[in-house]
Amino acid sequence: VKVKVIDTTTSRPTEPHGVRWRITEEALTRALRTLLEAPLIGPPSLGHGGDRVCGRPIQVKGNGSAEVIYEIVDPDAWSRIKSGEWRAVSPQVLAEAEEGVDGAVQVTDCVFEHVALVPEGAFPDSQITSIYEGPLENFGFAYSLSSSLYRDHSLESDRTARDDAAMGTRFKTPNQPQVPDNEGGERGDIMSLRGAEFNPTAEWPDSCFAYVPPSAQGPEGNKSERKLPYRWPDGRIDLDHLRNALARWSQTEFHSQEAKMDALRELCRASKEVGVESELCEERLSSKIGESNMSEEKDRRIAELEAEIKRLQGELATSRQKIEILERKEPHKTFQAELERLKAENKELKEWKSKVIAEELAEKASEVEDLRIRAGLSDERDRSKDIEQLKKLKAEA
Structure with a gap:
């Protein structure tokens, strides 16, 4: 198939972030060789998430636009292309760019990464333009470029350019947001542009x-x-x-x-x-929406709390009635419960008293040991052992 990949017109909003962009004729001429390493890819979802290589490039031509002859290697893709179901394409480039006069990004240098089959391209003329069926040699195709591409180019320099771009050392775009790469990482501020148009379909979530x-x-x-x-x-x-x-x-x-x-x-x-x-967000959300939501939320919460209070009051009244009935029927159980409560309280008091006494003994033993050390009657190294002995003596006393 012959594919018109791109020309020097301005795109409609594309990935990422709705960017409109165009490539200069000089940049397009320099980048044409890289199309020989840019496969034609297909699904999933007919876009740049595609994981199927449908075609391999065998010839590139350029004269104010870029045209590629692809050998279709995927039988399903060939069937859909012949039927006209798949027609539009979208190039993805790794680009060095600057802001244009009309707000569109102007690509001044780039490397073509792939060409994707898409439902609708942001460049209207980017599409399959011709279909050839039969062996390649029947049509005179060769793995070559038109002679116009050989100006100031070498295959080695283009390989170096592609390697540099992959390493993030070339094709930098100042003041551009970071763009995730296909592996989920970051390309720093390298700009990756796709020609797929923002076109929501039923498959979009x-x-x-x-x-x-x-x-x-x-x-x-x-x-x-x-x-x-x-x-x-x-x-x-x-x-x-x-x-x-x-x-x-x-x-x-x-x-x-x-x-x-x-x-x-x-x-x-x-x-x-x-x-x-957005003035709409600043004014409406901060004032009208905020106040309205706060008022509605407050009223709703008050109603919920009032209902919960009534429910708890009802449960409390029911519990008190049950207690009164039980006490009248079985008073000895009430007395037994009170006795158990007093026993527990007495045990708690005893434990507290023992703790206080132990703390006082430790404090007094420490004071006595300080006096003995000062008087030369004891050694600081034996302090812990002497304090324990003093605590035992005081406890026995």
Whole structure:
């Protein structure tokens, strides 16, 4: 298949964080060789979490865009591509970038890591453009590049560039958030850009949406009724869609006022997490929502406590009645209980008295030993032994 991977136009919001980006023509020309090491990958979920190599690159061409000839090595992928089911693609690059004039990130140097099959790409023209069926030699394909790519390039230098990027020593992007790599670690401030568009589908988990009505919950729920998407399936917050969800919150229809406030609280928590300022969160949550929730919570708690007091009072009255009945029927048991209580109290007093006496004996024995040491009648080294003997003498006395 022939695949148009990317051109120099600006993308729609992409991973990560809803970034819009474009690659300069110079950077694209320099990076074309790295496409020979960028496989075409497929599922799971038709995205950059794909773990299936569906195609291997055999030829790259570039003239203001990047086109790759892939040999499809996965039978299922070949069937779906021929049927037209799989068409859109998305490149992932490890990039050195700077802020552009229109707010889009401008990639000035990069390495292509892979090209993924996706439901919809953020670059509209990134797709499979031609299909060839038959042996490679029938179409004159070779493991080569067009002659325009050989300017100022060497295969060894491109291998070095890729190795440096993997080690985190090149392609740094100042002032960019840390981005997790595929192994779950951190790439420091290396920017990894994907061309997959933020496009929530029925397969996306409920956690991607601020509002999930009861009718949409569970595996059998109507997932199309979920509203206010703001997270990617892997949990990352998309800044553009978070801002959009905050803007649409007041116009969104909810099944209850409580659900409406819960959605706003969730969006505001996300805003705080990524540092997005929102007057809606600052004003409504800090004042109206806060006061309303505190008042409702206070009233609810008071009602619960009053109900608990009434219940305990009822149990107490019942217990007193039972005690009075038992005392009238069996007074000797009451006397016996009182006798046992007095015995226990007497035992406790005796133990306390013995403890006090022991402490006094120890204190007095220590004082006597101090006097004996000063008078030269005893040695400091024998202090512990002498004190124990004095305590025994005093106890016998």
